[in-house]
Amino acid sequence: MIVRMSAIPRVAILTAIIPALVLAIFPSCTPGGDDRNSGRHNSKEMNISKDDIRAHIQFLASDLLEGRAPGTRGGELAEEYARSVFQMYGFEPYYGEEGYFQEFTLKGYSLTELAVKSVGMALRLGDDVVGSFPRDVESFSLTADAIFCGYGIESDAWSWDDYKDTDVTGKIVIVRVNEPDRDRPPPLTDETDVLFEGGALTYFGRWDYKIAEAASRGAKAILLVHTTETAGYGWHVVQNSWSGEELYLPSDLENDLSFRGWIREERLREIFIKKGIDLDELYERSETRDFRPVELDLQISVEGKNSYRSFTTRNVVGLIPGSDPAYKDKAILLSAHIDHLGMNEDLPGEDKIFNGAIDNGSAVAAMLATAKALAERRDELKYSVIILACQAEESGLLGSCHFALSLDPKGIVCNINYESTPVWERTGDIFALGAKYSSLESIMHKVLAEQGLKYTYFSMYEQGFYYRSDQFSFARRGIPSIWLSAGDEYESGANHLRNFFFGGNYHTVDDEYDPAWPLGGTVQTVETAVRLALYINRHTPEIEWKGRMTFPID
Numbered sequence: 001m002i003v004r005m006s007a008i009p010r011v012a013i014l015t016a017i018i019p020a021l022v023l024a025i026f027p028s029c030t031p032g033g034d035d036r037n038s039g040r041h042n043s044k045e046m047n048i049s050k051d052d053i054r055a056h057i058q059f060l061a062s063d064l065l066e067g068r069a070p071g072t073r074g075g076e077l078a079e080e081y082a083r084s085v086f087q088m089y090g091f092e093p094y095y096g097e098e099g100y101f102q103e104f105t106l107k108g109y110s111l112t113e114l115a116v117k118s119v120g121m122a123l124r125l126g127d128d129v130v131g132s133f134p135r136d137v138e139s140f141s142l143t144a145d146a147i148f149c150g151y152g153i154e155s156d157a158w159s160w161d162d163y164k165d166t167d168v169t170g171k172i173v174i175v176r177v178n179e180p181d182r183d184r185p186p187p188l189t190d191e192t193d194v195l196f197e198g199g200a201l202t203y204f205g206r207w208d209y210k211i212a213e214a215a216s217r218g219a220k221a222i223l224l225v226h227t228t229e230t231a232g233y234g235w236h237v238v239q240n241s242w243s244g245e246e247l248y249l250p251s252d253l254e255n256d257l258s259f260r261g262w263i264r265e266e267r268l269r270e271i272f273i274k275k276g277i278d279l280d281e282l283y284e285r286s287e288t289r290d291f292r293p294v295e296l297d298l299q300i301s302v303e304g305k306n307s308y309r310s311f312t313t314r315n316v317v318g319l320i321p322g323s324d325p326a327y328k329d330k331a332i333l334l335s336a337h338i339d340h341l342g343m344n345e346d347l348p349g350e351d352k353i354f355n356g357a358i359d360n361g362s363a364v365a366a367m368l369a370t371a372k373a374l375a376e377r378r379d380e381l382k383y384s385v386i387i388l389a390c391q392a393e394e395s396g397l398l399g400s401c402h403f404a405l406s407l408d409p410k411g412i413v414c415n416i417n418y419e420s421t422p423v424w425e426r427t428g429d430i431f432a433l434g435a436k437y438s439s440l441e442s443i444m445h446k447v448l449a450e451q452g453l454k455y456t457y458f459s460m461y462e463q464g465f466y467y468r469s470d471q472f473s474f475a476r477r478g479i480p481s482i483w484l485s486a487g488d489e490y491e492s493g494a495n496h497l498r499n500f501f502f503g504g505n506y507h508t509v510d511d512e513y514d515p516a517w518p519l520g521g522t523v524q525t526v527e528t529a530v531r532l533a534l535y536i537n538r539h540t541p542e543i544e545w546k547g548r549m550t551f552p553i554d
Helices: 009-025 050-060 074-087 207-217 235-242 265-275 279-285 357-375 398-405 438-453 471-476 496-502 520-539
Strands: 041-042 046-051 099-120 121-123 129-132 139-147 173-177 222-224 246-248 261-262 292-319 330-339 384-390 412-417 429-433 454-457 481-488
Touching: 041 139, 046 050, 046 357, 046 520, 050 074, 050 357, 050 520, 074 292, 074 384, 099 398, 121 265, 121 357, 121 384, 129 235, 139 222, 173 207, 173 292, 207 222, 222 265, 222 292, 235 261, 261 265, 265 279, 292 357, 292 398, 330 357, 330 398, 330 471, 330 520, 357 384, 357 520, 384 398, 412 471, 412 520, 429 438, 429 520, 438 454, 438 520, 471 481, 481 520
Parallel strands: 139 173, 173 222, 222 261, 330 384, 330 412, 412 481, 429 454
Antiparallel strands: 041 046, 099 121, 099 246, 099 292, 129 261, 139 292, 292 384, 429 481
């Protein structure tokens, strides 16, 4: 059943009863409680409750929360739920008497109409082009000269500059997503002759980097050229991700970039053909370091109608204090985002809710289970543990970015992030995406050897996942950070995680809770995270960066 807005009382009423609701869902889950839960998975050092994990996912992915978009009733309910679980599990408020919430302001923009025109062609919103006009205006119209800027990358690490000395101020920049040299296999060592790690997408291939780079150069608008091959996902993912309200931190809008959008390559190619421009020839030129931006002798107009608002949302932050006076002022940071894509009333069919059971309900559940297990071992924790349920990841890692900027990086040992945690059977491997950039990788080898598990690189390296979830906000601040997860080698032989991302459920209304999930991979992820945290507490290693960095550290 789809729950409609009118069917639910005000958030204030529901948030008042959430603590009781949580206790009803988890009657035996108090700190230091007994071990009578029939869903507990026994291991040498810990007891992880599948029942707890299942209940967290089921609630967060329920229609009641309406997809958990920031600034909505469902988003607020997710925040209140996380706070109540933090209290129940005995995590202290990170902000002391001020509580668990870190409030921050977001700006929200929704297109109600959009027309993009050039050479007599009109592009259709959703089918051909999507975008955002993050300015406080109800209607807008801009026309500017278009310029093709290749991949839109400037990187000292790889001696690459697509912009050269070209002034793009006031222009509409057209750029490709992804990076040069992507057909080569990624290096397992620091090979200088493989550009941008070959097929392993780096930060410079990400669309958000390209937008930020164009904004820093004074562009008026940007159009990202979509192909499934270069983006790593189909047009439907772009449609669903950009069809609702787009959110921004106010500081990210202090530039002249008025329109940010995607265009399907097929439509761009049609425009170029009418103008006599060979897109394939431009692509070929953009694969070399000698490339220079190409003035297209082409104007593009963008006009439409806009709604906008400012609102306050909240990260939820808990603390498990360390027990050693010499170390407790530093912390291991656990993180997972609680938001998802919300609702889209314009979708065909009855289901309008993006429930986000795996993205990211299962990950929040895994983080909570890890933190609960560590709280039950407080005497083994030299370092403190910070637990962060962050908002607005789906809008560009906004909540984790805001929290990261509030931290002193020297006070954080490392970040363990949870993203789309597998809910299927156990695997023979574990990946720690991003560990190869620091000495965390050697620690992971030792931790997994104790479990008889293989350390692996995530098979979907071409997707650039390290730069797409909250660990990257902390890595950018100089904090060694990983996305930790059960891997790809499932007992059944099926690659469930790849099927999730490419089988149609990722960022669709079909990402829903399934009571038949065995949750073996979820428990396995939690077990590994707990063992990693305890290893770091036992040995207190200096975790350092290593090798070539694929992103700048602020």
